Amino acid sequence: MATSLNLDAAPARPTPPADTRVLEKTPLERYVAPEKPSLIGLSRAALGEALAGIGVPPAQVKMRVQQLWHWIYLRGAQEFDQMTSVSKELRAILAQHFTLARPEVVAEQVSVDGTRKWLLRLPSEHPGERPHEVECVYIPEVDRGTLCLSSQVGCTLNCSFCHTGTQRLVRNLMPGEIVGQIMVARDRLGEWPGAERARHDGLPTQGDRLVTNIVMMGMGEPLYNFEAVRDAIGVAADGDGLSISKRRITLSTSGVVPMIPRAGAEIGSMLAVSLHATRDDLRNELVPLNRKYPIAELMQACRDYPGLSNARRITFEYVMLKGVNDSPADAKALVKLLKGIPAKINLIPFNPWPGTKYECSDWEQIEKFSEVVFNAGYASPVRTPRGRDILAACGQLKSTTEKLSARERLALRAMAMTD
Ligand code: SAH
Numbered sequence: 001m002a003t004s005l006n007l008d009a010a011p012a013r014p015t016p017p018a019d020t021r022v023l024e025k026t027p028l029e030r031y032v033a034p035e036k037p038s039l040i041g042l043s044r045a046a047l048g049e050a051l052a053g054i055g056v057p058p059a060q061v062k063m064r065v066q067q068l069w070h071w072i073y074l075r076g077a078q079e080f081d082q083m084t085s086v087s088k089e090l091r092a093i094l095a096q097h098f099t100l101a102r103p104e105v106v107a108e109q110v111s112v113d114g115t116r117k118w119l120l121r122l123p124s125e126h127p128g129e130r131p132h133e134v135e136c137v138y139i140p141e142v143d144r145g146t147l148c149l150s151s152q153v154g155c156t157l158n159c160s161f162c163h164t165g166t167q168r169l170v171r172n173l174m175p176g177e178i179v180g181q182i183m184v185a186r187d188r189l190g191e192w193p194g195a196e197r198a199r200h201d202g203l204p205t206q207g208d209r210l211v212t213n214i215v216m217m218g219m220g221e222p223l224y225n226f227e228a229v230r231d232a233i234g235v236a237a238d239g240d241g242l243s244i245s246k247r248r249i250t251l252s253t254s255g256v257v258p259m260i261p262r263a264g265a266e267i268g269s270m271l272a273v274s275l276h277a278t279r280d281d282l283r284n285e286l287v288p289l290n291r292k293y294p295i296a297e298l299m300q301a302c303r304d305y306p307g308l309s310n311a312r313r314i315t316f317e318y319v320m321l322k323g324v325n326d327s328p329a330d331a332k333a334l335v336k337l338l339k340g341i342p343a344k345i346n347l348i349p350f351n352p353w354p355g356t357k358y359e360c361s362d363w364e365q366i367e368k369f370s371e372v373v374f375n376a377g378y379a380s381p382v383r384t385p386r387g388r389d390i391l392a393a394c395g396q397l398k399s400t401t402e403k404l405s406a407r408e409r410l411a412l413r414a415m416a417m418t419d
């Protein structure tokens, strides 16, 4: 019979071993709000609700929001009493209920090249336990100053070349903790009207601003903390406040495909994709999330990202791992894969960390790779690591959260990157 199956005749096929490598880990700590919350990072709507909640009459809310917004984001006020256009009475009520606190700065390091790194302390869910720490890096260039922000403490994903992925503990940052990193940078750089400006030869000299660009390339996967990142970018881009245009804000994702359309629709920043490999078998290993969202799906999401043009391209990040993904054939495959997508390519020299099995590609190899990429029409592809002397370069950012629980597992982080 044509429909019968002759099982005996079926070729013996070995069952592939189940893939047991961890794609993502789950421990997500909760954020526990302090008794007096900070107003930093609230959207205009949330700020309005907060004001209504302390008895500001509905007819006044909009005007009060505008006043507070001005003092917080244009003037950098750290105390309500500085807000001289707000009545004394309201200032006192505000101070009873809220603060303008930023994340606590535990340490500041300034590199010889002007790169600055701040170690910031954030509260943990359990009051008795050590607080969390994240780092925020400022990379000045002549014509711009780029701030690299974290979106999570640690990361639930496990990219095999990234030290943040080895960090056990993960907590999503609140919008105020993300915007708070910008506030800290502007506080420390003296970038508020009337403040004393930081002095350093390496600071931008063109234009009058010090923080001009933002990259969400610090700790964490921003699309796994979508709402907070969206709201924080909304505050950063507000034209009556910090006014950092969305064209100067880049969100880097390891490829959370279903969230990419939402990022396009609701955030509207520039997009960077951590590609690192052009074949699924290799990318599965480097970026295990690829097993859930393979390259073809990722590329389609990129093609569909709104507003792409030659002036508005997606950045593809590609970490150079010796003998793994760095051959000229890999470069050709990369160029082929990106065909038709308005793209920039950033080759990132791998920054090793203790215990990693990877090595950074030899410089010669990086040059050969970049030549193929260059010949295909992509400019300036290699990112120069910055702030090496203060360990702020890619993959070297260190949070002491993990160091405290497992000393040898330094939580090093990928950051210092310029657009
Ligand atoms: N989670 C997001 C954003 C943070 S990581 C993402 O993965 O895109 C920022 C960039 O640093 C990513 O491209 C990441 O792959 C890269 N990176 C991580 N560890 C690195 C290391 N040790 N050396 C060089 N780049 C690294």
Ligand code: SF4
Binding pocket: 155, 156, 157, 158, 159, 162, 163, 164, 165, 218, 219, 220, 221, 254, 274
């Ligand atoms: Fe997380 Fe990005 Fe590191 Fe991957 S590379 S583990 S997504 S921070």
